[in-house]
Amino acid sequence: MKTQIWILGGTGRSGRTIAAHLAQRGLTAVLVGRDAHRLHAAAERTDSETLQVPSLATAVSEIGRQRPAVVINTIGPFTTTAPEVVHACRAVGSHYLDLANDVAALSAAFEMHDAATRAGHTLVTGAGFGVTATESVVVKLCEGRPAPLRVRVDMVPSMAMEEGTAGEALIGTLLGGLAGRRITDGHLAPARILSDAVRLTLPDGSRVTTASMPLGELLAAHRASGARHVLSASSETPASPLIRAMMPAVSTLMRWERLRSFTTRRLARVRVKAKERPREHSWGHAVATWADGETREGWLRLGDAQAYTGAVAAEITSRLLAGQGRPGAYTPAALFGSALAESCGAEYLLPRPGGRGHASDSDPTR
Template identity: 30%
Template sequence: MCSDFVVLGASGTTGGLIAEELVRQGGRVVVAGRDAARLARTAARFESGAVSVLAVDLADPASLAAMAGAGKVLVNTVGPFTRLSPSVVAACLDAGTAYLDLANERAAVRALLDRDAEARERGATLVTGAGFGPAATEALVLALLKAEVGAAAVKVATATHSAYDTDGVRGSVTEAMAEGATSYRAGELVRAPLGEGATALTFGGAIRTVIPVPAGDLEAAREASGAPEVTAYAAPRGSGTSDGRSHAYAELTDTDGRMHTAELTTGEGFAFTTAVATATAARLLDSPPPGAWTAARLLGAELVASLPDTKIQLGR
């Protein structure tokens, strides 16, 4: 019998948290990954029969096909996504399985969104960015756009409090940062050395030094707003937050030159990611719309704001 969800990377920190929450909500879950022994230890955390285990070889098309066919929705938590997700996406398209990932690498988010026409043609649903970045900042842009028409420029920024420091996150960040500082100027992607363009933004009750980053937030904000000038900033990794909370910021300049701001505050970053991913996965069980989406655009700003311990506040 086909399960509701396959969680690829379930033996890792984020995948394990997502699998636990999906089971808690009553989902039938397959925990999948490359290491059978680690998967067995993960499965042992659940009541007998709550999950099933599937070892997968990401380099083997037959193994990928078996994984994609094991559930209605596949949640991919294995990065770096730019390198590792394309074959998983292809397997899901062939199997007719909805695909969801946590990517926050600019190139990975862009690559998935560029498959929108293919996904619609095949009646498939592909979703990316189901995590604190880029879902938090895009939700803010979407909230601002509900009141304003015509975005000339957008800035988004994050400062994350994380309880975990995982190999997977470090690997994804390292691979993404090799792209350097990226932004959109006059609708064109431009690059500069990482660290160039550092600035100070006030959000989350503090003045924060942030740098432009090649994050998925950049593509999500551009996709949502259509603005020709877009920059995504982040507080340097490891800087943390003094209040133990995670903060996101969006600043939209409209076509009349007026500036509008919004802030999101939530708790620990992995907890927010788990909430976004499980809410999106649940949405994908119920007649998901075809195409390629970001998680925040699929869910909407209101649903993101309703997640546990999360608040969106619009500024001036």
């Protein structure tokens, strides 16, 4: 079998970013997509090869025929695209990874763990900024320690936006986060969306407000820590009191599959304007509290969140090609440990040795 790395949705921003990071590692990607002109332009920019297909179904068939070594899925919504792509990869022994970051998509991926183990292939979900940055801090805080009682994770992205459409992967993730969830007594439970707002002081002195938005970080943090109570939050939440008051009703409507699919398709076509990233750094943040009252807080500092997503996916791909994966379904830090984040250019800011203090002056538990 010829060693190939396929990127489904290779003409999108995530696909191009991953391909560029692979090229920096001396690896050539095959960009898979429908538009020949966009494929050609993206391939020239990232020193990649191309495969034009008219549909995802055709791409799935080609996976079975050409047997690539690794398939990177950037096409959302992942609850729809991932199962058939994973099935095709499992049948021929290809490793699979995606950028999913919603509770439903990660839950579905974890349910495929046993099948992946039996097939001897590795499935990595959540291979992007949000899951990797927050999960890695949790893993770091809990290394060599018993499971904490409570964990809170906060995602604080900063990234430049290029002009174009929002895309179904992003919109699907955001709409998935509208179904309020948290981990209570070890189980996924309903929760009010945008609750538990906290004003965080970042290690660089700037301040942001985060509120509950249960994306994939919730499940990743729970699996990484074993905590009985877990809350995930994001700085990318609506700040308006009116919007916050409306969100419970909106999240209820989004539970209707047909309405959610329709809304995803419509919003995915909305064009966004180019803008610079709002701050120098992106941050992953976690606070873990143990039954004896000890609390530890940690941060992961990195640059542009989109660029970091490309670095994470490329680093995982490189390790899978080197035979460092394990059969089964995993999130990035669960598979490769806390050092993965650092190998992608991030830096930990952790509690002082032997102390109970935090790396910042914020109190995220109040």
